[in-house]
Amino acid sequence: MNYQEKISQTVGSIPRSGIRDFFELVIGREDVISLGVGEPDFQTPWNIREAAIYSLEKGQTSYTSNLGLLSLRKSISKYVENFFGLTYDPQNEVLVTVGVSEAMDLALRALCNPGDEVIYHEPCYVSYSPSVVMAHAVPVVVATKKEDGFALQAEDIEAVITPRSKVLILNYPTNPTGAIASKEELAEIAKVCVKHDLIVLADEIYSELTYEGEAGLSITQMPGMRERTILLHGFSKAFAMTGFRMGYACAPPELIEAMMKIHQYAMLCAPITSQAAAIEALERGIPAVEKMKESYEIRRNYMVKRLNEMGLDCHLPGGAFYVFPEVTRFGLTSHEFALKLLEQEDVAAVPGTAFGACGEGFLRCCYATAFDQLEVALDRIERFVGNL
Ligand SMILES: Cc1ncc(COP(=O)(O)O)c(C=O)c1O
Numbered sequence: 431m432n433y434q435e436k437i438s439q440t441v442g443s444i445p446r447s448g449i450r451d452f453f454e455l456v457i458g459r460e461d462v463i464s465l466g467v468g469e470p471d472f473q474t475p476w477n478i479r480e481a482a483i484y485s486l487e488k489g490q491t492s493y494t495s496n497l498g499l500l501s502l503r504k505s506i507s508k509y510v511e512n513f514f515g516l517t518y519d520p521q522n523e524v525l526v527t528v529g530v531s532e533a534m535d536l537a538l539r540a541l542c543n544p545g546d547e548v549i550y551h552e553p554c555y556v557s558y559s560p561s562v563v564m565a566h567a568v569p570v571v572v573a574t575k576k577e578d579g580f581a582l583q584a585e586d587i588e589a590v591i592t593p594r595s596k597v598l599i600l601n602y603p604t605n606p607t608g609a610i611a612s613k614e615e616l617a618e619i620a621k622v623c624v625k626h627d628l629i630v631l632a633d634e635i636y637s638e639l640t641y642e643g644e645a646g647l648s649i650t651q652m653p654g655m656r657e658r659t660i661l662l663h664g665f666s667k668a669f670a671m672t673g674f675r676m677g678y679a680c681a682p683p684e685l686i687e688a689m690m691k692i693h694q695y696a697m698l699c700a701p702i703t704s705q706a707a708a709i710e711a712l713e714r715g716i717p718a719v720e721k722m723k724e725s726y727e728i729r730r731n732y733m734v735k736r737l738n739e740m741g742l743d744c745h746l747p748g749g750a751f752y753v754f755p756e757v758t759r760f761g762l763t764s765h766e767f768a769l770k771l772l773e774q775e776d777v778a779a780v781p782g783t784a785f786g787a788c789g790e791g792f793l794r795c796c797y798a799t800a801f802d803q804l805e806v807a808l809d810r811i812e813r814f815v816g817n818l
Pocket of ligand 1: 468528529530531532555601604605633635664665666672675676677
């Protein structure tokens with residue numbers, strides 16, 4: 431059978447993740463230190479795991495409301511109010527999803543008609559462009575620059591606005607650059623969004639992991655933005671809960687209702703065991719988040735110092751758990767650099783181009799890796815750079 435003919439043209443048109451392609455090269459190599467996967471090295475805090483176990487012991491194995499357990503939505507609403515200073519009604523302004531991944535997909539599908547344009551900043555998380563395409567919309571990329579700390583500038587959004595512009599995706603702190611935006615930058619972006627009637631998808635997944643400036647700063651707080659923003663957040667990063675697949679969206683009722691319609695047919699509800707764990711995370715998990723954050727910050731400072739000392743120009747990322755050093759001066763592309771580093775020194779880092787064309791010249795290294803492993807990885811990178 432000609433399967434290519436059978437597969438939808440939309441799906442056929444999207445590439446596989448550049449990260450996945452790169453990591454297939456890692457398989458089968460022993461002694462590799464991976465700075466590649468964007469995942470906490472911590473296990474989920476014990477009290478959160480215990481809450482999941484206890485939920486199973488109690489026999490909680492059913493579906494929940496499509497929106498998610500009301501008790502969880504109440505916890506989310508309280509948490510979002512404390513952390514972001516934003517109020518959402520747990521009855522109809524909060525939707526529990528299977529990670530931010532699902533929430534992003536639902537939001538794009540709920541909002542976009544074929545041909546609508548979705549603007550986002552690159553380098554960015556690998557799923558944005560394919561998710562936009564799968565929603566039959568058109569991805570519109572705004573490249574961010576190292577000299578702006580990889581923060582999106584309002585005038586660069588203005589420059590790509592057309593009558594089809596509908597949605598803006600913002601992600602601060604940013605994967606893969608660790609960029610954060612100032613209140614002033616967000617306020618300027620907000621003005622553009624109001625002027626051009628854009629809906630914003632604010633991917634706040636790294637918000638708690640903000641080391642510089644104010645944690646909990648969101649475009650949603652800017653004048654005129656709450657009504658036009660879907661705040662997307664989750665548990666994967668700050669609570670080290672990637673495998674629980676828990677996320678949520680907060681937005682005005684009409685937008686939540688539209689997203690919920692897709693969610694109820696495609697997913698029905700998020701897993702009840704994970705929802706029980708998520709309640710525990712929000713109610714009693716914050717001290718553990720603070721501890722993990724302290725540890726990430728120490729590692730960030732160490733990574734940036736060592737990379738700069740060895741001649742890899744690396745800005746200080748304001749958040750998330752990635753550093754994004756520049757490798758251009760060696761005359762290799764990002765991909766060549768990453769490949770040689772893997773072959774010669776068994777260190778896996780992701781070429782910047784996996785996150786968009788403007789990631790050329792950079793390498794993403796995730797420092798959510800044990801400190802002693804980071805030390806060895808940096809010794810190896812130093813030797814590699816010394817031999818180039
Ligand atoms: C910016 C960003 N958004 C969303 C996600 C997906 O998160 P989740 O595990 O909640 O689906 C990731 C995962 O790496 C990410 O980096």
